[in-house]
Amino acid sequence: MFDFGRAIVITGHYGSGKTNIAVNLALDLAGKGERVCVVDLDIVNPYFRTADFEELFKSRDIRLAAPRFANTNLDIPSLCIDMEALLDNYKVILDVGGDDSGALALGQYAALLSARGCDMLYVVNKYRFLTHTPEEAVELLRDIEQASGLKATGIINCSNLGESTTAEDVESSRDFAGQCAAAAGVPVVFTAAKRELDMENVYPVEVYVRPFWEENHDN
Numbered sequence: 001m002f003d004f005g006r007a008i009v010i011t012g013h014y015g016s017g018k019t020n021i022a023v024n025l026a027l028d029l030a031g032k033g034e035r036v037c038v039v040d041l042d043i044v045n046p047y048f049r050t051a052d053f054e055e056l057f058k059s060r061d062i063r064l065a066a067p068r069f070a071n072t073n074l075d076i077p078s079l080c081i082d083m084e085a086l087l088d089n090y091k092v093i094l095d096v097g098g099d100d101s102g103a104l105a106l107g108q109y110a111a112l113l114s115a116r117g118c119d120m121l122y123v124v125n126k127y128r129f130l131t132h133t134p135e136e137a138v139e140l141l142r143d144i145e146q147a148s149g150l151k152a153t154g155i156i157n158c159s160n161l162g163e164s165t166t167a168e169d170v171e172s173s174r175d176f177a178g179q180c181a182a183a184a185g186v187p188v189v190f191t192a193a194k195r196e197l198d199m200e201n202v203y204p205v206e207v208y209v210r211p212f213w214e215e216n217h218d219n
Contacts, residue, residue, distance in 0.1 A: 004091075007094065009121065009148075011097075012123030013140055017125055018123040020208055023053055024208070035089060035090045037063040037093070038062060039094045040095055041095060056208070084112060110150050120151065122141050122144070124158065126157075134180045138180055156189055157188060158192045170191065190203040191203065192204075194206075
């Protein structure tokens with residue numbers, strides 16, 4: 001497992017796969033005996049958020065800290081989180097909103113997170129609209145850094161095309177992720193791919209976060 005700091009901030013553009021990465025990391029760390037708390041700071045996008053996985057987290061003894069009105073029709077930012085206490089007792093994973101506005105919620109904790117040891121990992125998806133080029137992806141990262149008061153420490157390549165993603169799609173995205181990392185001045189921490197693709201040199205993930213239209217279709 002990766003050697004991350006006390007806090008792991010997961011951020012990236014909408015649809016990059018950041019929430020699914022946060023869920024997988026939480027489950028894997030808990031499976032290795034870590035006491036894990038997931039903090040849902042995605043107060044911008046109500047559709048794909050870690051608060052949706054409360055029951056799954058409970059089954060693995062993972063704590064969830066979320067805005068008071070998460071998953072209700074009053075989806076407004078109301079954060080009552082004692083971050084210092086969480087950092088004293090847990091490995092903390094923060095799922096942050098997908099742009100600089102979402103990162104503003106993170107800013108109130110920036111000094112504390114930096115002092116306690118924090119990795120901010122920026123998730124990129126080559127196939128996502130508005131981050132088709134490394135320049136676009138890094139421009140968004142800089143906006144997030146400025147809004148949050150934190151600097152990225154690594155890039156996660158989560159380039160995917162949803163259910164139609166092939167191993168070739170993932171392989172062809174590695175250069176893109178490398179270019180993003182070089183432009184940002186940080187390393188590529190890992191490339192993520194669906195476990196079912198059975199690829200080498202990737203972080204294998206289960207797909208927990210699915211668009212609501214796929215869920216409706218399955219039902």
